[in-house]
Amino acid sequence: DTGVSQDPRHKITKRGQNVTFRCDPISEHNRLYWYRQTLGQGPEFLTYFQNEAQLEKSRLLSDRFSAERPKGSFSTLEIQRTEQGDSAMYLCASSYGPVVALHFGNGTRLTVT
Amino acid sequence: SQQGEEDPQALSIQEGENATMNCSYKTSINNLQWYRQNSGRGLVHLILIRSNEREKHSGRLRVTLDTSKKSSSLLITASRAADTASYFCATDGGTDKLIFGTGTRLQVFP
Numbered sequence: 001d002t003g004v005s006q007d008p009r010h011k012i013t014k015r016g017q018n019v020t021f022r023c024d025p026i027s028e029h030n031r032l033y034w035y036r037q038t039l040g041q042g043p044e045f046l047t048y049f050q051n052e053a054q055l056e057k058s059r060l061l062s063d064r065f066s067a068e069r070p071k072g073s074f075s076t077l078e079i080q081r082t083e084q085g086d087s088a089m090y091l092c093a094s095s096y097g098p099v100v101a102l103h104f105g106n107g108t109r110l111t112v113t
Numbered sequence: 114s115q116q117g118e119e120d121p122q123a124l125s126i127q128e129g130e131n132a133t134m135n136c137s138y139k140t141s142i143n144n145l146q147w148y149r150q151n152s153g154r155g156l157v158h159l160i161l162i163r164s165n166e167r168e169k170h171s172g173r174l175r176v177t178l179d180t181s182k183k184s185s186s187l188l189i190t191a192s193r194a195a196d197t198a199s200y201f202c203a204t205d206g207g208t209d210k211l212i213f214g215t216g217t218r219l220q221v222f223p
Contacts, residue, residue: 004155033210042117042201042213043156056210091155099143099205104155 002026004105006092012111013082020078021108025094032075033102034067035091043091049075082112117202117214125220132189134217136202137182143205145178147187148213150199159187159200192221 005024013019025032030051035043046065047057051072064082069075079086089109093102117138126132138145144163148156162169162178162185169176175188189196199218203211 035213040216042203042216045210045212048210093156098209099211101146101158101161102148102156102211104148104157106153106155109153 004092004094004103006090006105006108008108009106010109010111012113015082015084015112017082018078018080019082019110020076021090021092021110023075023077023092023094023105025074025092026103027073029094029096029103030072031095031098032069033093033095034075034077035093037089037091037107038087046077079110082110084112086110087112117204117212119200119202119214119217121217122215123218123220125222126192128192128194128221128223130192130221132192132196132219132221134187134200134219136185136187136214138185138202138204138206138214139183140204140206142180143207145176145185146203146211147174147176147185148201148203150201150216152198156201189219192219194221194223197221 007022033048034046037043047067049069064080067077089107091107093104095102117136120135146161147159150156160171162176173190178185199216201213201216203213
């Protein structure tokens with residue numbers, strides 16, 4: 001069990017640019033979740049996958065956000081035309097089955113200037 | 114949107130004292146979980162309590178759940194400086210995803 005890994009740890013980008021983050025879950029976990037966390041707040045749900053199928057996407061999530069999980073392994077989260085309000089920590093978590101303990105990565109901190 | 118509210122928002126205690134954090138939530142649940150987050154890191158799962166359980170222990174942690182009041186508490190006994198972190202409750206709201214509360218920031222002074 002090597003844990004959930006996220007890459008990069010930090011990303012600084014200019015407004016209007018596209019960014020992509022990667023998450024590698026624990027290998028035997030079939031569920032993968034993306035959350036966003038701003039300073040002083042709890043994680044906010046964005047989307048989740050069971051294997052390669054994206055089962056739910058938050059209604060708060062703009063069309064500029066897209067996530068994939070090809071072949072049910074790693075996942076990518078892309079943000080197009082970034083805005084300053086997208087600055088946050090993006091957390092990935094995985095689990096084997098629904099609503100059991102989630103294993104989190106250390107996140108990708110995005111700063112949009 | 115966030116399902117739960119933790120209380121207090123911040124808590125400062127001395128090493129050796131007990132720390133109690135409370136969580137209130139809004140909808141029916143299958144289970145409630147508590148997580149810890151050290152600054153700049155991901156969350157670490159601490160304990161899960163199912164809706165038909167009232168109390169659960171794990172080491173120095175004690176969690177209670179009152180579904181009639183839609184509330185839970187986390188007690189950390191004999192706190193250590195290493196317990197300094199933010200603590201979050203999370204509920205499933207009867208769905209397949211966890212919704213997190215706003216967190217309690219705990220500071221334990223040596």
